[in-house]
Amino acid sequence: xxxxxxxxxxxxxxxxxxxxxxxxxxxxxxxxxxxxxxxxxxxxxxxxxxxxxxxxxxxxxxxxxxxxxxxxxxxxxxxxxxxxxxxxxxxxxxxxxxxxxxxxxxxxxxxxxxxxxxxxxxxxxxxxxxxxxxxxxxxxxxxxxxxxxxxxxxxxxxxxxxxxxxxxxxxxxxxxxxxxxxxxxxxxxxxxxxxxxxxxxxxxxxxxxxxxxxxxxxxxxxxxxxxxxxxxxxxxxxxxxxxxxxxxxxxxxx
Numbered sequence: 001x002x003x004x005x006x007x008x009x010x011x012x013x014x015x016x017x018x019x020x021x022x023x024x025x026x027x028x029x030x031x032x033x034x035x036x037x038x039x040x041x042x043x044x045x046x047x048x049x050x051x052x053x054x055x056x057x058x059x060x061x062x063x064x065x066x067x068x069x070x071x072x073x074x075x076x077x078x079x080x081x082x083x084x085x086x087x088x089x090x091x092x093x094x095x096x097x098x099x100x101x102x103x104x105x106x107x108x109x110x111x112x113x114x115x116x117x118x119x120x121x122x123x124x125x126x127x128x129x130x131x132x133x134x135x136x137x138x139x140x141x142x143x144x145x146x147x148x149x150x151x152x153x154x155x156x157x158x159x160x161x162x163x164x165x166x167x168x169x170x171x172x173x174x175x176x177x178x179x180x181x182x183x184x185x186x187x188x189x190x191x192x193x194x195x196x197x198x199x200x201x202x203x204x205x206x207x208x209x210x211x212x213x214x215x216x217x218x219x220x221x222x223x224x225x226x227x228x229x230x231x232x233x234x235x236x237x238x239x240x241x242x243x244x245x246x247x248x249x250x251x252x253x254x
Contacts, residue, residue, distance in 0.1 A: 021074025041239030071108025109192035119165035155195035
């Protein structure tokens with residue numbers, strides 16, 4: 001694909017999806033994996049996306065070789081400090097010096113925060129699963145990714161750890177009853193989302209069923225959580241919004 005420039009046409013660089021994990025086997029066999037859902041949400045054709053599975057030694061490209069990066073969720077914990085995770089954190093620290101658009105989702109949100117000086121740990125309130133009500137901060141009304149979205153939206157959640165302290169200079173954009181830092185922005189074009197814009201209702205129900213024992217052990221009712229799952233169009237639309245911001249950013253590059 002090409003973009004128009006005042007001096008002619010230049011190639012569009014790919015969007016990088018940094019794969020930090022895989023979904024449940026029962027979902028992967030029928031619905032695809034995290035990177036497939038993210039790519040679909042972005043609205044990009046396969047040839048415009050490159051996937052780097054860093055768990056198996058994939059080398060991350062130079063930021064100048066890509067137009068943006070999205071970091072997926074994972075069933076691992078950021079606090080495990082796995083080698084591949086630490087290498088990715090180092091890459092993100094280098095990217096911080098650039099204006100590359102970034103979007104971290106769940107594990108990616110936490111890794112982004114940790115790499116840039118925040119603190120991640122087990123959520124003191126316990127796991128957060130299901131369709132969750134999230135309140136946007138006043139700052140979100142002026143944020144390029146969130147502006148125009150209602151002040152309270154529903155999102156799909158599936159996590160046990162959280163960003164307990166945001167990185168220095170980060171702008172908090174959203175929080176929920178159980179997690180104060182559901183979304184943040186650092187600099188002009190880097191966002192972290194604790195929730196899953198790539199999850200639909202069926203995916204969320206599958207995760208609840210898979211973790212029903214852990215949820216029950218923490219005093220939650222998995223059946224009620226599953227019954228309360230609903231579609232979350234505004235949250236899902238954030239991926240498409242991010243892709244539009246990437247296109248805008250790319251169009252203004254020299």
